[in-house]
Amino acid sequence: MAYPKCEICGKESVGVCCSCMGAISHSYCEECLNEGREVWTTLIGGLYGLTKKTMHPDIQFVIDATCKFYNKTEDELWQEVEQLEKDYDDYMRREWERNQE
Ligand SMILES: [Zn+2]
Numbered sequence: 681m682a683y684p685k686c687e688i689c690g691k692e693s694v695g696v697c698c699s700c701m702g703a704i705s706h707s708y709c710e711e712c713l714n715e716g717r718e719v720w721t722t723l724i725g726g727l728y729g730l731t732k733k734t735m736h737p738d739i740q741f742v743i744d745a746t747c748k749f750y751n752k753t754e755d756e757l758w759q760e761v762e763q764l765e766k767d768y769d770d771y772m773r774r775e776w777e778r779n780q781e
Pocket of ligand 1: 686687688689690691708709710711712713
């Protein structure tokens with residue numbers, strides 16, 4: 681039996697562990713763990729509701745390592761966080777309206 685491949689880069693995994701972004705687990709390889717990389721969607725979700733000013737500063741190394749790996753800028757990351765927040769707000773508004781009928 682083997683753990684699933686690293687969910688970031690696809691290499692052999694060293695195990696499944698909890699993400700530093702919240703209560704979710706992923707399979708990571710040694711390199712991604714050592715670099716501080718995170719699964720892109722988990723990073724986006726973990727930053728939901730936060731801004732560069734309100735996030736915990738100790739997470740900056742995860743942002744840097746993850747953006748570098750996925751070839752994204754930090755601005756692109758925060759734009760995706762804002763888009764997720766907007767999409768969720770729109771979804772909740774539609775659900776609220778649907779329940780008023
Ligand atoms: Zn990896």
